Amino acid sequence: MKKTSSAFYWMTIPAFILFFVFHTLPALQGIFYSFTDYVGFGDYSFVGFKNFTNLFSDGRALDAYIFTFKFAIVSTILVNILSLLIALGLNSKIKLKNTFRAIYFVPYMLSILVVGYIFNHIFTFIIPEIGRGLGIEILSKNILGNMDLAWIGVVILAVWNSSGFNTLLYLSGLQTVPDELYEVAKIDGAGKWDQFKHITFPLIAPFFTINIVISMRGFLMVFDHIMALTEGGPGRATESITLLIYNGGFMGGEFAYQTANAVIFLLVVLAVSFFQIKVLQKREVSY
Amino acid sequence: MKYLRSIISVLLVVVMVFGLSAVGFAQEVELEFFQNKREAVETFDRLIEKFEKENPDINIEQNHVPDAETVLKSRLTRNNIPDIMGLGGNFTYGQIADAGILENFDDASYLTSTQTAYREMLQDLHEGNSNYGIPFTANANTVLYNKDKFDELGLDIPQTWDEFIETAETIQENDGTPFYLTFKDAWTIMVPWNSLAANLQGENFIQRRKDNEVTFKENYKKVAERIYELLDYGQDDVFGFGYSQGNQAFANGESFMYIQGVWAINPILESNPDLNLGAFALSAVNDAAENMLVSGVDTVLTMNKNTDHPEAAEKFIKFLLEEENAQFYIDQQMTFSSVENVFQEDPTVVDLKEYFETGNIAPFPDHYYPSGMQVPNLIQGFLHEGNVEEFLEELDSEWNKVQSR
Numbered sequence: 001m002k003k004t005s006s007a008f009y010w011m012t013i014p015a016f017i018l019f020f021v022f023h024t025l026p027a028l029q030g031i032f033y034s035f036t037d038y039v040g041f042g043d044y045s046f047v048g049f050k051n052f053t054n055l056f057s058d059g060r061a062l063d064a065y066i067f068t069f070k071f072a073i074v075s076t077i078l079v080n081i082l083s084l085l086i087a088l089g090l091n092s093k094i095k096l097k098n099t100f101r102a103i104y105f106v107p108y109m110l111s112i113l114v115v116g117y118i119f120n121h122i123f124t125f126i127i128p129e130i131g132r133g134l135g136i137e138i139l140s141k142n143i144l145g146n147m148d149l150a151w152i153g154v155v156i157l158a159v160w161n162s163s164g165f166n167t168l169l170y171l172s173g174l175q176t177v178p179d180e181l182y183e184v185a186k187i188d189g190a191g192k193w194d195q196f197k198h199i200t201f202p203l204i205a206p207f208f209t210i211n212i213v214i215s216m217r218g219f220l221m222v223f224d225h226i227m228a229l230t231e232g233g234p235g236r237a238t239e240s241i242t243l244l245i246y247n248g249g250f251m252g253g254e255f256a257y258q259t260a261n262a263v264i265f266l267l268v269v270l271a272v273s274f275f276q277i278k279v280l281q282k283r284e285v286s287y
Numbered sequence: 288m289k290y291l292r293s294i295i296s297v298l299l300v301v302v303m304v305f306g307l308s309a310v311g312f313a314q315e316v317e318l319e320f321f322q323n324k325r326e327a328v329e330t331f332d333r334l335i336e337k338f339e340k341e342n343p344d345i346n347i348e349q350n351h352v353p354d355a356e357t358v359l360k361s362r363l364t365r366n367n368i369p370d371i372m373g374l375g376g377n378f379t380y381g382q383i384a385d386a387g388i389l390e391n392f393d394d395a396s397y398l399t400s401t402q403t404a405y406r407e408m409l410q411d412l413h414e415g416n417s418n419y420g421i422p423f424t425a426n427a428n429t430v431l432y433n434k435d436k437f438d439e440l441g442l443d444i445p446q447t448w449d450e451f452i453e454t455a456e457t458i459q460e461n462d463g464t465p466f467y468l469t470f471k472d473a474w475t476i477m478v479p480w481n482s483l484a485a486n487l488q489g490e491n492f493i494q495r496r497k498d499n500e501v502t503f504k505e506n507y508k509k510v511a512e513r514i515y516e517l518l519d520y521g522q523d524d525v526f527g528f529g530y531s532q533g534n535q536a537f538a539n540g541e542s543f544m545y546i547q548g549v550w551a552i553n554p555i556l557e558s559n560p561d562l563n564l565g566a567f568a569l570s571a572v573n574d575a576a577e578n579m580l581v582s583g584v585d586t587v588l589t590m591n592k593n594t595d596h597p598e599a600a601e602k603f604i605k606f607l608l609e610e611e612n613a614q615f616y617i618d619q620q621m622t623f624s625s626v627e628n629v630f631q632e633d634p635t636v637v638d639l640k641e642y643f644e645t646g647n648i649a650p651f652p653d654h655y656y657p658s659g660m661q662v663p664n665l666i667q668g669f670l671h672e673g674n675v676e677e678f679l680e681e682l683d684s685e686w687n688k689v690q691s692r
Contacts, residue, residue, distance in 0.1 A: 253658060
């Protein structure tokens with residue numbers, strides 16, 4: 001057997017150490033603190049599973065979970081439909097193709113906090129203006145101030161911001177589909193829809209899987225969008241898990257309790273991602 | 288040879304740079320002054336400049352960040368504590384004091400130059416009766432009003448709750464907007480809430496609530512009903528606008544009154560320097576003599592008990608408490624001083640003076656609510672839904688939940 005070159009170790013070990021020190025260690029520390037009554041500073045003592053049992057009877061945490069999943073599922077679906085459509089368009093032979101590609105990618109490169117304040121302005125002044133002009137009652141007020149609609153504002157910002165990245169992934173997927181297959185299909189008399197359904201979509205299925213997993217995971221962690229738009233309001237209508245952990249843990253002096261929440265959330269996100277990969281990979285095909 | 292020469296010159300430069308900086312650092316004491324008020328950055332800068340001129344061996348670095356309390360707390364978790372701090376006198380201050388990382392000022396000579404009422408307010412925030420900070424300035428929870436618009440309709444400052452509502456109705460009848468409400472930002476709801484709660488919650492409410500002698504449900508009904516009543520007198524879409532938009536709108540004369548604390552006066556005057564505005568205490572009760580102004584410690588000065596340079600840090604705190612400097616600060620910031628014999632004389636806030644003279648002052652109720660309850664968001668939710676009973680029950684159940692953690 002050939003000996004592995006030491007260069008490979010030199011490439012992996014520094015990264016491993018950095019990852020361990022700055023990521024794994026704090027995570028383990030967090031799990032440790034979730035069994036204490038630590039407020040973030042000063043003394044603490046062990047309380048066993050008290051934080052976890054309290055958590056399961058906390059209606060506020062439950063509401064945050066419901067909101068987070070509602071938001072993540074809706075945004076994931078919208079982002080994937082939208083970016084697949086954009087990618088299909090950008091992959092065809094159109095003029096100014098590269099310019100369009102660049103334009104669609106710009107939102108992804110902007111800081112969400114900065115864009116959030118711009119959207120805040122749009123929702124506060126511009127949309128109500130349009131709503132009043134058209135005589136649409138529901139749009140004539142700031143939707144971010146409406147308990148039932150505020151989450152839609154967050155979805156709009158999230159979808160607008162992240163579609164560019166998913167479009168890029170779909171585009172690279174579309175470029176792996178060989179042209180010959182389309183030619184054969186055309187000779188067999190398949191229409192555009194049939195081509196998409198039987199050739200394009202099955203062949204980019206791995207990209208579909210990765211897109212769904214990445215966007216779902218990203219949206220479950222939603223934080224800056226909400227910080228910039230509503231700060232969890234009105235009431236607690238748009239309070240996501242991460243926002244609850246941040247607010248309760250740092251501002252509310254419930255560091256240990258919210259760390260327990262974070263531990264549970266970590267398990268939930270892992271479970272969701274694992275489940276998605278399992279289910280989606282099953283329906284991937286290879287020709 | 289050429290090679291050697293360049294090495295030598297590089298070495299020389301290195302030696303010079305390090306040598307020079309070593310000389311520079313040897314004499315100066317570097318201190319971090321962490322403070323939480325964005326509005327006050329410039330005022331503090333000018334005071335620091337003056338201090339450094341008097342004390343050339345001390346270098347004070349002011350540090351202000353947005354969301355300062357949260358940042359400070361996360362720094363505390365890493366045991367990275369600023370030398371000197373200027374914080375709000377609220378629940379967070381109490382928590383930090385309880386953590387045992389602040390200097391004890393009980394024996395400090397300058398402690399007695401501050402007003403007892405504010406020192407007691409600070410003591411109530413933490414365990415025991417020690418002083419872990421020096422009250423520097425005080426603020427007031429008020430209703431700002433447009434004096435010119437009040438004159439147009441011949442209105443006077445309302446003295447009772449009924450008069451307050453009557454005034455609002457008169458304004459509405461004359462097609463004006465009584466209040467510009469900025470309830471998109473949940474914290475701004477706490478301004479009217481604090482005035483109402485301080486006057487209506489009953490004596491020693493927080494202590495008695497802790498001992499389970501009273502509940503929010505029993506004592507807060509009127510507070511909830513009255514804050515809900517305010518919604519009738521706001522502009523269109525009261526949940527659509529936030530604090531900065533409210534300041535702008537009130538500055539432009541879009542409403543007669545604006546329920547905000549004195550801290551909003553400067554930002555408002557910045558966007559419209561010609562505005563003729565005044566401030567009065569929200570009349571929460573119907574017996575004018577009983578009404579109390581809500582006033583709290585706006586900035587409490589304190590220091591890290593394990594700082595490397597305790598003398599220098601103390602020197603700076605003492606400097607800020609000198610009458611001349613305290614006066615300069617409150618004149619710039621339109622706040623009130625907790626240093627004895629230093630008074631706010633600005634005509635804008637002249638109507639508040641009688642409260643300070645008679646001592647009809649109450650602390651901010653929300654400084655004593657556990658911050659884990661997130662009361663502002665609870666109230667915001669209630670104002671959307673309007674169910675008083677349900678809301679008061681929620682306050683009680685959240686209180687119990689946070690206490691049991």
